[in-house]
Amino acid sequence: MRRVFAPSWLFLAHTDQFHKPGDFFATYMGADPVVVTRDKSGKIRAFLNSCRHRGARVCRADFGTTRSFTCSYHGWSYDLEGRLISVPNRDGYPDSFHPDDWGLVEVPHVQSYHGLIFGTWNPDAAALVDYLGDMAWYLDAMLDHDAEGTVVVGGVHKWVLDGNWKLAAEQFATDWYHVNMSHASALMVLSPEGKAPKDEIIHRTGRQYVDPNGHGAGFPVHPKNRFDARTVHEWMDYSALRDRLGDARVEGPLTNGHATVFPNFSYLPVNGSIRVWHPKGPDKMEVWSWTIVDKSMPDDVREAQRLYNLRTFGPSGIFEQDDGENWSEVQSISRGFVTNGVALNYQMGMGSERYDGRYPGRTSELYSDAAGRAFYARWQELMNTPAWHEVSE
Known part of the structure; x- marks a missing residue:
């Protein structure tokens, strides 16, 4: 705190x-x-x-x-x-x-x-736009579709999970790796063929943004399988979006992926879900989630997005249930004496971070722990640095 x-x-x-x-x-x-x-x-x-x-x-x-x-x-x-x-x-x-x-x-x-x-609370904080840095480019892929901006539909969903807030924030920053295993049944439900498209997901290509301030975002490039609301997908004017946002954003983070703004704000472009992981002690978090849509969306498209969010990443959503179960499972055994001291592996994608000229900042492979390593590096840096109130004291 x-x-x-x-x-x-x-x-x-x-x-x-x-x-x-x-x-x-x-x-x-x-x-x-x-x-x-x-x-x-x-x-x-x-x-x-x-x-x-x-x-x-x-x-x-x-x-x-x-x-x-x-x-x-x-x-x-x-x-x-x-x-x-x-x-x-x-x-x-x-x-x-x-x-x-x-x-x-x-x-x-x-x-x-x-x-x-x-x-x-920091009286001498850098401006928000400076704090976001290159992360703003990735945020714009969801927030800046047109000049009218976004609005909230429905209320704020709130639910409590057993698990440290960092488990959720880290996953949304870095983890496409869990999708094929954890969400196999959910993907099967959404698949037109009625089966999980495992091979297509495993072999997807994409990028993962790695930020020195601990932010992170991952997204497939040219996703072969789409799982967004079809009504929303058909309403989107992709030609206009290319003119406004550029090819790199439209072909990458526009409609799919995951992201976290350090420390505890995350979002999912695929369904307009934004959420905050409120820490409630070391082993409990309270999740607050909003659904946002483009202000220019007609009512029927807004309703399609709201319902799609409810079915997938709301408190009773078929994806949300999987994630909550994983975080609670990790937390439930972390109190053990031996378990608490065992090293965990974060090596995936190590050494793959680079500036590729297409996406701002450093990016890694889609399947990578790079943003997770940056997330914890930032957490460690802050934990070992006296904050402004300690310096003044």
């Missing part, structure tokens, strides 16, 4: 969740509860969801619209700019008490990228 989550840019919400002043969404930054809102001037802000009197949450609802945030413990109330505006029994406080000194703690930096809102 102190060295990985506090200094990093963390995903908070989508801009489509905030249309008018007072719209809010409650979430977490690591283990810290925060509330994101649009203030009276239209600015998106994020505050620690904790009253300055005794520390209770000032917002108990998951989302909604409000004029102010009032703690239900003693009634301290705050406006949309985080200022303390009402204190019951105000006369009982000394003259040295100044409400201006006791506003909500505000997240110092909140920035958005193509509709995705991130925040960081």
